[in-house]
Amino acid sequence: MQEPRRGHEKETAEAAGATDTDNAADFGTFAELDKLVEAGIPAADVAKLRSAGIHTVQGISMQCHKDLVAIKGLSEAKVDKICETARKIAPSGFISAKESMARRLKVTRITTGCAAFDTLLGGGIESMSITEAFGEFRTGKTQIAHTLCVTAQLPRSMGGGNGKVAFIDTESTFRPERIRPIAERFGLDPEATLENIIVARAFTHEHQCQLLAAVAAKLAEDQFSLIVIDSITALFRVDFSGRGELAERQQKLGKMLSNLIKMAEEYNVAVYITNQVVSDPGGGSMFVADPKKPVGGHIMAHASTTRLSLRKGRGEQRIAKIYDSPNLPEVECVFAITEGGICEAKE
Ligand code: GTP
Numbered sequence: 001m002q003e004p005r006r007g008h009e010k011e012t013a014e015a016a017g018a019t020d021t022d023n024a025a026d027f028g029t030f031a032e033l034d035k036l037v038e039a040g041i042p043a044a045d046v047a048k049l050r051s052a053g054i055h056t057v058q059g060i061s062m063q064c065h066k067d068l069v070a071i072k073g074l075s076e077a078k079v080d081k082i083c084e085t086a087r088k089i090a091p092s093g094f095i096s097a098k099e100s101m102a103r104r105l106k107v108t109r110i111t112t113g114c115a116a117f118d119t120l121l122g123g124g125i126e127s128m129s130i131t132e133a134f135g136e137f138r139t140g141k142t143q144i145a146h147t148l149c150v151t152a153q154l155p156r157s158m159g160g161g162n163g164k165v166a167f168i169d170t171e172s173t174f175r176p177e178r179i180r181p182i183a184e185r186f187g188l189d190p191e192a193t194l195e196n197i198i199v200a201r202a203f204t205h206e207h208q209c210q211l212l213a214a215v216a217a218k219l220a221e222d223q224f225s226l227i228v229i230d231s232i233t234a235l236f237r238v239d240f241s242g243r244g245e246l247a248e249r250q251q252k253l254g255k256m257l258s259n260l261i262k263m264a265e266e267y268n269v270a271v272y273i274t275n276q277v278v279s280d281p282g283g284g285s286m287f288v289a290d291p292k293k294p295v296g297g298h299i300m301a302h303a304s305t306t307r308l309s310l311r312k313g314r315g316e317q318r319i320a321k322i323y324d325s326p327n328l329p330e331v332e333c334v335f336a337i338t339e340g341g342i343c344e345a346k347e
């Protein structure tokens with residue numbers, strides 16, 4: 001990877017008038033846990049934090065006190081000391097709106113491979129936030145994921161994220177052989193491209209959670225630009241059935257989504273998740289014959305910054321519509337699925 005993450009951030013931060021000292025507590029500029037050891041926290045306690053999936057100093061402030069105390073071997077007193085030290089190393093609190101603007105400038109965008117689709121998204125899929133795609137089967141959710149696995153590795157000058165990719169596959173639909181033609185289309189070496197994608201198959205929602213914690217460890221070690229979970233909800237739907245388990249399902253799903261958002265902000269990576277749809281007989285108007293809504297209810301709606309509703313068009317064509325975004329209008333675009341991944345739809 002040519003441009004190191006921190007180098008790039010400094011460049012954009014400076015462009016926004018930020019000074020070097022601003023960088024310490026920045027999103028995406030994380031302090032390694034070893035800083036705690038330097039500040040006097042026993043290495044054994046730091047190891048316990050790591051084993052609980054916390055890999056940066058900022059990551060500590062993102063956990064509830066009760067979750068930290070629940071880590072095996074950490075007493076209340078130890079947790080207090082760790083939190084106090086973490087706050088000194090990476091203060092988190094109010095910043096001015098101007099600084100907030102400088103942080104927003106660090107947000108990067110990854111191209112979908114289709115200019116019209118990128119325009120719809122305001123330039124591509126955004127880092128530090130979650131982009132969710134939902135739609136019926138064969139609408140292109142997984143094909144978009146495969147394309148992003150490649151474009152996430154492109155240099156920034158080509159609309160890429162210049163980083164590695166972590167892919168959590170819950171439906172066994174990741175196909176490494178699909179990566180090759182997509183990499184070739186973008187002029188990347190297929191072998192190196194495959195090397196830069198780490199993939200894990202999740203079998204239960206608990207396993208999915210463990211894998212996500214493992215991804216956090218990887219993010220702290222190496223330069224990643226994208227996390228994919230395809231699909232985020234499938235295992236939750238299998239593992240929790242019926243109304244009686246709905247509350248627990250939603251609570252667990254919410255916890256996972258909240259971890260995902262924290263990871264996205266902490267490491268300035270983009271998160272692309274896919275979701276299924278279910279019939280919504282009560283929610284449709286008389287003008288929609290078979291209304292479909294994404295799984296996950298309000299929890300999902302709150303967590304995803306950008307929601308994309310996908311549907312089939314003619315042949316290879318698919319239509320993407322912005323479903324729910326704080327800063328994008330509800331418009332749609334047409335894209336095509338080809339061997340080389342997502343691209344412009346031919347008229
Ligand atoms: P589910 O996971 O089943 O809900 O569907 P999905 O939305 O993930 O669909 P997916 O992204 O897997 O899209 C499948 C569509 O992509 C099918 O219509 C395939 O024909 C098409 N597709 C997959 N690979 C290729 C390819 O190499 N060339 C072309 N032209 N189409 C492809």
Ligand code: MG
Pocket residue numbers: 141142143171173230
């Ligand atoms: Mg799929």
